Amino acid sequence: MDSPQSRPNHGHKREMNHNSTAILRISASFCMLALIYSALLSGCTNVYVLPDARIIQHFKTFVVMDTSKTDFGANESRVIALCREFYRHYEDEFDLLVLMAHNPYKIMDQWEIGRRATMSVVRNTELGTGSSVIDVGKTFGSEHRLRGVVSLVHPDRIFAESLLLHEILHLWYTDLEVIPRVMSSHWGFSSVGGQLGGFQRDQLRSLGDGKYSAGNFAPQRARTSVPYSPLEMYLAGWIPPEEVPDIWVAEDGSWLMHDKSGEERQHQTDENGNKIFTASRISTWSIDQIITKLGPRTPNFEQSQKEFRVAFVLVTDSRVSIQESELEATELFIEQFTKKGPVSAWFKDRTRETIHNFWEATRGIATLEVGELWSYRR
Numbered sequence: 001m002d003s004p005q006s007r008p009n010h011g012h013k014r015e016m017n018h019n020s021t022a023i024l025r026i027s028a029s030f031c032m033l034a035l036i037y038s039a040l041l042s043g044c045t046n047v048y049v050l051p052d053a054r055i056i057q058h059f060k061t062f063v064v065m066d067t068s069k070t071d072f073g074a075n076e077s078r079v080i081a082l083c084r085e086f087y088r089h090y091e092d093e094f095d096l097l098v099l100m101a102h103n104p105y106k107i108m109d110q111w112e113i114g115r116r117a118t119m120s121v122v123r124n125t126e127l128g129t130g131s132s133v134i135d136v137g138k139t140f141g142s143e144h145r146l147r148g149v150v151s152l153v154h155p156d157r158i159f160a161e162s163l164l165l166h167e168i169l170h171l172w173y174t175d176l177e178v179i180p181r182v183m184s185s186h187w188g189f190s191s192v193g194g195q196l197g198g199f200q201r202d203q204l205r206s207l208g209d210g211k212y213s214a215g216n217f218a219p220q221r222a223r224t225s226v227p228y229s230p231l232e233m234y235l236a237g238w239i240p241p242e243e244v245p246d247i248w249v250a251e252d253g254s255w256l257m258h259d260k261s262g263e264e265r266q267h268q269t270d271e272n273g274n275k276i277f278t279a280s281r282i283s284t285w286s287i288d289q290i291i292t293k294l295g296p297r298t299p300n301f302e303q304s305q306k307e308f309r310v311a312f313v314l315v316t317d318s319r320v321s322i323q324e325s326e327l328e329a330t331e332l333f334i335e336q337f338t339k340k341g342p343v344s345a346w347f348k349d350r351t352r353e354t355i356h357n358f359w360e361a362t363r364g365i366a367t368l369e370v371g372e373l374w375s376y377r378r
Contacts, residue, residue, distance in 0.1 A: 189253025194229030237304025
């Protein structure tokens with residue numbers, strides 16, 4: 001039986017007020033999940049009624065689902081309802097579900113200010129990562145396989161801002177501390193330099209008096225599309241620990257700000273326009289220290305999972321009809337992201353930015369399988 005307690009979901013937001021909003025969001029999500037799970041497990045449906053949802057179209061790589069509202073990215077009960085509807089029609093043969101809001105006007109803040117994507121971790125049995133052992137799969141409609149559910153504010157977020165790569169990595173870094181950091185579940189002011197934030201070690205510059213700059217980076221996400229970093233690859237089980245370099249960490253890092261007359265506070269920058277941060281506690285972490293802290297990764301990189309089956313769900317509220325061009329674009333995003341090879345050159349030219357699909361981000365070590373989705377229909 002599932003535990004009535006679940007790990008809170010992890011959302012991708014802009015930097016502003018990140019720590020305080022993250023804490024509030026985690027607390028709110030935890031309370032909501034506890035209530036939902038308790039109601040579901042007790043069978044007391046009159047305590048908490050989940051919203052209606054129904055699949056209205058089945059395609060090769062995704063399904064279209066209709067529900068009352070598309071605010072599931074900020075509403076765990078709707079995520080659960082969508083998943084349970086999906087599993088009424090499909091076998092429990094997927095490691096990951098990706099829910100995408102039909103958002104034709106591309107209102108990026110339709111869930112809440114700054115929220116673009118979330119990960120709800122459903123099931124984890126691996127040890128020595130940044131995630132605790134957990135299994136609440138039955139609550140989401142999965143008896144044995146589902147590992148996590150990603151919510152995206154628009155199908156184009158599969159690539160845009162590297163959001164899907166970012167959220168997938170949260171399967172292996174959620175609630176446990178891997179290195180000292182100033183924000184939960186992200187790398188903060190460190191040289192991890194991956195999808196969950198941090199900078200490249202060769203970009204770090206000491207400016208004296210406890211001030212530093214490290215190029216154009218963010219503590220909680222990749223500024224541009226980058227492959228998964230060595231530490232991220234190790235936690236996911238895709239490389240041996242010997243390939244992870246030492247990590248420079250500003251344990252109490254924070255941006256250096258200054259006030260401008262009549263304006264909001266602004267970041268101070270160096271002569272190259274890079275933001276400056278301050279820190280008084282600096283440490284260097286080796287992979288051996290991390291393993292001592294977390295325990296050895298089990299299974300190790302030789303036995304770990306490297307093929308993941310994923311299902312995509314386009315969620316609409318029927319107020320605005322889905323255009324054929326939107327369905328075609330969604331199919332294209334999915335095809336290129338799950339491709340077992342580099343993103344097509346013509347597709348990169350179309351997006352006009354540096355992008356990586358899952359195969360590229362994992363150096364070709366891990367793959368996503370989308371296949372013939374309808375072959376898994378009940």
